[in-house]
């Protein structure tokens with residue numbers, strides 16, 4: 001606790017000189033948001049800034065600032081960590097010196113379990129001891145890259161967005177994401193969006209077509225009035241925000257008109273599948289002469305290449321040719337003003353740039369006999385297709401349900417990529433996943449705040465956050481497997497191995513690679529999209545066979561065969577020596593939907609935990625990485641890939657009360673009072689550390705409690721299945737198959753929350769139900785004993801410690817218990833009544849039995 005607080009302790013003058021620009025920036029344009037959440041953070045880049053000031057003019061400006069946690073708080077955090085480590089060590093020494101138990105084999109298991117928990121906790125904790133925040137300076141970026149004539153020098157960017165099923169992933173949300181992308185604040189000629197439809201469905205295609213039409217109104221409207229957020233559904237749902245545009249006079253009218261247009265657009269999307277169905281029916285019955293087909297028809301009278309409503313050979317899920325269609329062409333390089341208001345065009349866009357950025361529809365080829373590798377496979381196709389079209393040096397990816405909530409997000413990410421200090425070594429910039437429509441209490445910990453606001457800030461102070469699947473900007477050459485500049489021999493250009501057996505046979509693709517490396521700082525616009533020579537090549541890179549015998553999914557692109565393609569892909573980049581940056585923007589950069597139904601949520605964490613273990617037992621095991629992976633980062637990845645193992649010990653602890661039921665009295669460690677005291681202190685310190693952590697992370701107590709609860713729920717009920725999965729796989733069997741996370745239903749907030757009360761009874765729920773039952777029964781049994789028998793003071797003390805444990809367990813599992821009650825959980829007191837009744841029932845049975853036993857004995 002001796003290290004000085006930053007503002008004094010000899011740095012006073014620096015802090016003083018820094019305060020001014022920092023404040024100026026925040027007043028200037030809201031660049032550096034000093035929110036309530038940041039009150040424990042102070043700048044940590046004083047030296048760099050001063051060094052810059054001494055440099056000659058012409059040195060590129062810094063594009064972001066860094067912050068660290070105030071000395072007193074972080075040192076308190078570290079001190080508490082140290083104290084807990086010492087207590088844990090003392091605890092072990094004490095246990096080794098007191099090997100007394102009612103069952104020595106259980107004693108040994110519990111010692112090993114405690115050791116496991118102690119070590120994993122420590123490994124997790126050490127990665128959080130030096131958290132770091134970064135904040136982009138958007139005004140600097142603007143100064144450096146935007147000139148006053150509206151021409152921009154910003155690098156070009158490819159945007160990937162993925163979807164599979166227009167029903168499970170409601171199309172309205174996917175199209176909202178598209179709209180938010182088309183309308184974001186980045187020069188229209190500087191980015192191209194690649195929409196990947198793994199369903200290959202005409203509904204998506206025509207939905208996208210409708211979206212481009214609506215976008216012609218929506219995008220200029222957003223630009224004209226500086227609308228935020230630029231996803232219409234969220235925009236119209238939110239409360240009125242202060243107007244920040246330049247034409248307040250037009251706003252009310254424009255808003256009303258756009259709203260009406262949007263409602264029409266929505267209705268149109270809603271009706272699309274039946275329109276297509278009817279159209280196809282009509283055509284099919286008209287077509288009955290000759291061979292009968294049950295095709296799905298496009299508006300122009302041709303058969304849809306992708307999946308048909310009536311599945312047919314070559315036109316069904318998992319079996320259809322590739323489709324590529326440019327929906328919006330590359331716009332001109334110069335801003336293009338729209339038309340003034342007129343009778344057929346009621347909005348005045350005469351002072352607004354009405355260009356739309358490029359938009360491409362992709363459905364990759366699907367063929368039986370191939371593993372299509374889900375999202376990772378889809379993104380690798382996007383990577384190749386975009387290389388042949390726009391070939392941007394940077395890529396940002398989105399899940400279909402995640403939209404841009406802050407139109408400055410692309411620019412913010414660019415600040416980190418282009419910063420003169422370590423931008424060139426940055427492989428990716430990750431934003432947190434944030435969610436709409438989670439129930440207000442966040443019962444199933446969907447927000448995952450402890451992970452996004454504490455763990456990832458910790459990693460940001462090491463080699464960088466892991467990739468979490470969506471809302472992440474990548475450097476293209478890093479995905480190709482290039483080395484970061486830091487690890488290249490003397491200033492060599494990014495080089496990637498250009499052998500056919502690595503990247504596949506497409507020469508056009510291979511030829512595009514050096515350009516991607518060189519363009520990182522270029523001002524080029526994407527190449528024109530319709531070069532006819534490219535079509536054959538394009539078709540080629542979208543086939544399943546393209547990847548046969550190549551490194552795709554292995555050392556190139558997004559990684560395959562691991563259920564969590566995200567963590568492992570980020571890991572591979574870190575392993576190659578790249579770094580990454582984490583930035584939690586305010587307002588949130590992106591937002592998405594989360595599964596708020598217990599069963600869906602458990603399946604989601606099953607996929608994550610199964611994927612983690614798969615990664616640990618693969619060639620991407622963090623233990624096998626070379627020296628470019630920094631030691632602390634390696635520790636972080638070990639944590640991320642081994643955590644489900646805890647389940648083995650936790651389930652033992654969970655079921656410990658059984659012994660009380662069977663034996664009436666059972667001590668795993670004697671003397672029990674000292675043991676209980678140690679355990680209490682160890683638990684108390686971890687909670688205390690949590691309390692300090694939520695301070696610097698800017699979280700609430702509820703966030704912390706939810707995290708604890710869901711950790712226990714996952715470890716008790718879900719990770720056993722993940723372990724089983726990995727066991728089956730190691731025996732050469734298929735293991736558990738992971739499914740797409742079904743997204744919320746559309747509709748009003750209340751309808752969406754209805755999902756919260758859905759239970760589907762699946763085997764995954766069983767372990768946790770058993771654990772709850774055992775703990776309830778143990779409480780009942782203790783009560784029964786107290787009623788029936790005469791207890792000594794020591795026994796009462798022992799039993800009440802046990803009781804504290806049981807109650808604590810139940811509190812942790814409370815969200816789960818509520819969850820399985822379905823609709824009844826709207827009234828939590830019913831749960832309490834049920835629990836009380838169960839306890840009373842067990843107690844009376846136990847007392848009765850004990851009574852009859854006494855009777856027989858006498």
Ligand SMILES: O=c1ccn([C@@H]2O[C@H](COP(=O)(O)OP(=O)(O)O[C@H]3O[C@H](CO)[C@@H](O)[C@H](O)[C@H]3O)[C@@H](O)[C@H]2O)c(=O)[nH]1
Pocket residue numbers: 162163164165169196198373374375378398399400401433468469470563564565566604607608611739740741742
């Ligand atoms: O064959 C497939 C399967 C999925 N997806 C897309 O992948 C995304 C994520 O799938 P989802 O089922 O929604 O997974 P979640 O549980 O919501 O995803 C979290 O966990 C995944 C890793 O398991 C990450 O990839 C995601 O980014 C992260 O949000 C969605 O856009 C899907 O459309 C495909 O494109 N093709």
Ligand SMILES: [Mn+2]
Pocket residue numbers: 399401592593741
């Ligand atoms: Mn998702």
